Amino acid sequence: MTDTTMTPTPIPALARTLKRRHVTMITLGGVIGAGLFVGSSAAIATIGPAVVISYALAGAIVLVVMRVIAALALALPHAGTFTEYARAGLGRWAGFTAGWLYWYFWAIVIGIEAIAGAGIVALWVDLPVWLIGTVLTLLMAGSNLLSARSFGEFEFWFSTIKVVAIALFIIICSVFLFGSPASSGVANLTNDGGLAPMGWGAVIAGVTTVIFALVGAEIVTVAAAEAEDSAELVAKMASTLILRISIFYIGAISLIVCIVPWRSIVAGQSPFAAALDVIGVPGTALMMNLLVLVAVLSCLNSSIYVASRALFTLAANGDAPRWSVAVDGRGVPARSIIACTLVGLACVFASVLSPSLVFAFLVNASGATMLFVYSLVVIAAIRLGVGGGFLSWGRFVAVAAMAGVLAAMALTPELAPQFWASLGFLGLVLLAAAITRKQI
Known part of the structure; x- marks a missing residue:
């Protein structure tokens, strides 16, 4: 029979040093990254103005998942990292699988964000990308090794900058759109082929690409374990998620497609900069590079934190080497942080030594893992x-919707490599779970 009860496991105490303001801004910044500031350009160029609907549909799926996590947090307040809910409901194999998939996703993000940040810094500093990426990774690892409070403080200011920047962007664009004689109003929504020029099928298929820009809100469930009132914080996070998605994603993207003709948006180039160029704001290229660098460093900082706590939780439940469950005198899982940092640095070096083989596989194998984790939970x-x-x-609808997204990935040529590599990695983790099966 499947054991559906949580078995108490002695876990070394993590220092509860994160204040409410830290957790609040970690939550707000969790879904604001380079995927919004730059990655949204590819979605707009592929879908057209109706990309807003794609974001709304993806946001609805993530909203339901977060509300489920909030309900689980209240029902199982001492479970730990949210992946442990899978263990509570489905047994040890599910906790093992969800935990390792979650760890893998964020460990790979360490390398990806380090490379992205290095690419921006290399515009101003004449040093190899791998060297810059190594320095950025070590700096963020250092902030994590100091204390959870140090991580929270860095993330508080990173997230504050991102939130303020988006708020200012929305204000500037709104004033221009509805108050400037140079504005064409909302005509760009339908001027060139209508609202959905590529067809409504593209709008639905677009959910498969934009949903990955919205993952990260669950980081608060990890941070809450080192703050007070964790269940209460998670519940509040879930209740405000739809507001954040509406304002930061749907609001900002709506303004962009109103101000900028969608066919002029180039994939890989910031649509935020394009909108500010139309308005006539000077220095947009520099501003966007700085803002994207902040977003990348924020994600790099968070990915080291989340990956290390995922490894710590796995070790505490006997699913990872026991040495990684140790904490230092400041209540920081230093060994886990160092281990995850080394994995991230290995990804940085792989991007230089074998970009089209090893690094491509590592990135592709992380493509659908978050949907696997969300589905298990x-x-x-x-x-x-x-x-x-x-x-x-809503729980059943969310599972069916995520299954639909995965099926669409398998049938979409440019996304199929991510699906099959992720599925292969899932198979390896399930095999490892079976080989290491034990009673807990």
């Missing part, structure tokens, strides 16, 4: 009977 909630009200049926 939601299925666990169904198994445990957690979630009333709209969640009683």
Whole structure:
């Protein structure tokens, strides 16, 4: 039979040094990254103005997942990292699988963000990208090794900069759109081929690409373990997620497609800079490079933190080497942080030594892992009977929607490599779970 109870496991105490302001800004900044500032350009160029609907649909899926996580946090307040909800509802194999998939995703992000940040810094500093990436990674690892409070302080200011920047962007664009004689109003929404020039099928298929820009809100469930009132914080996070998605993603993207003709947006180039260029704001290229660098450093900082706590939780449950569960005198899992940093640096070096083989596989194998993790957690909630009200049926809709996104990835040529590599890695983790099966 499947064990659906949480078995208490002695875990070394992490220092609870994160204040409410830290956790709040970590939550706000969790979904604001380079995927919004730059990555959204590819979605707009592929879908057209109706990309806003793609973001809304993806946001609805993530919203339901976060509400399920909040319900689980209240039902299982001492479970730890949210991947442990899978263990509670489906058994040890699910906790092992969700935990390692989650760790892998964020460990690979360390390398990806270090390379992205190095590429920006290399515009101003004449040094090899791998060297800059190594320095950036070590700096963020240092902030994590000092204390959870140090991580929180860095992330507080990083997230504050991102939130203020987006708020100013929305204000500037709104004033121009509705108050400037040079504005064409909302005509760009339908001027060139209509709202959905590529067809409504492209709008639905677009969910498969934009949903990955929205992952990260669950970071608060990890940070909450080192702050007070963790269950309460998670519940508040979930209740405000839809507001953040609406303002930061749907609001900003809506303004962009109103101000900039969608066919003039180039994939890989910031659509935020394009909108500010139309308005006539000087120095947009420099401003966007600085803002994207902040977003990248924020994600690099967070990825080291989250990956190390995921490894710590796995070790605490006997699913990772026991040495990684140790904490130092400041209550920091230093060994886990160092291990995850080394994995991130290995990815940086792989991007130089074998960009089209090793590094490409590492990145592709992380492509769909978050959907696998979210699915396991939601299925666990169904198994445990957690979630009333709209969640009683919303849980099933979310699982079906995520299955649909995965199927669409498999059928989309440019996304298929990510799906199959991620599926292969899932198979390896499931095999490892079976080989290391034990009673807990």
